Amino acid sequence: MRKSNYITREGWDRLDKELKYLWKEERPRITRSVSEAAAQGDRSENAEYIYGKKRLREIDRRVRFLVKRTEELTIVYYDPKQEGKVFFGAWVTLLNEDDQEVSYRIVGPDEWNAKTGEISIDSPMARALIGKAVDDEVVVKTPEGERVFDVIKIWYK
Numbered sequence: 001m002r003k004s005n006y007i008t009r010e011g012w013d014r015l016d017k018e019l020k021y022l023w024k025e026e027r028p029r030i031t032r033s034v035s036e037a038a039a040q041g042d043r044s045e046n047a048e049y050i051y052g053k054k055r056l057r058e059i060d061r062r063v064r065f066l067v068k069r070t071e072e073l074t075i076v077y078y079d080p081k082q083e084g085k086v087f088f089g090a091w092v093t094l095l096n097e098d099d100q101e102v103s104y105r106i107v108g109p110d111e112w113n114a115k116t117g118e119i120s121i122d123s124p125m126a127r128a129l130i131g132k133a134v135d136d137e138v139v140v141k142t143p144e145g146e147r148v149f150d151v152i153k154i155w156y157k
Contacts, residue, residue: 003109004121007073008089011111015073019066027059069110076108078156086129086154088121093153094138101152106130
């Protein structure tokens with residue numbers, strides 16, 4: 001499945017911070033350590049040199065990905081017209097079938113985080129929530145079968 005190209009401002013800032021850190025701090029530091037390790041002689045048995053080169057490849061791969069991905073992304077900003085309905089960037093509190101409350105925020109696929117309740121716009125839950133209002137019923141297809149939720153609160157920070 002293709003990833004959406006949407007991201008919140010906070011998500012964009014995190015990716016941009018990671019890119020700048022890798023390019024301006026981590027890569028130069030590792031490059032220096034590789035140069036120092038190379039100066040010590042036999043590179044074939046030099047663990048610092050081998051690890052450093054491997055780490056440089058990892059950094060370069062991540063930097064290439066971040067540069068390419070950030071060029072494709074569209075930052076979605078809050079619009080007051082969204083109030084009362086679930087759209088990208090919304091926090092939503094739901095009541096599940098067991099009368100337990102769960103809260104999610106709909107974010108881009110590059111920034112979801114299950115620990116903080118942020119779910120990807122591409123997830124079945126987010127797709128089912130888009131356009132819903134308070135008191136709407138939401139049916140989500142899961143591997144275990146259909147689950148029903150009631151929307152009880154929507155807010156934007």
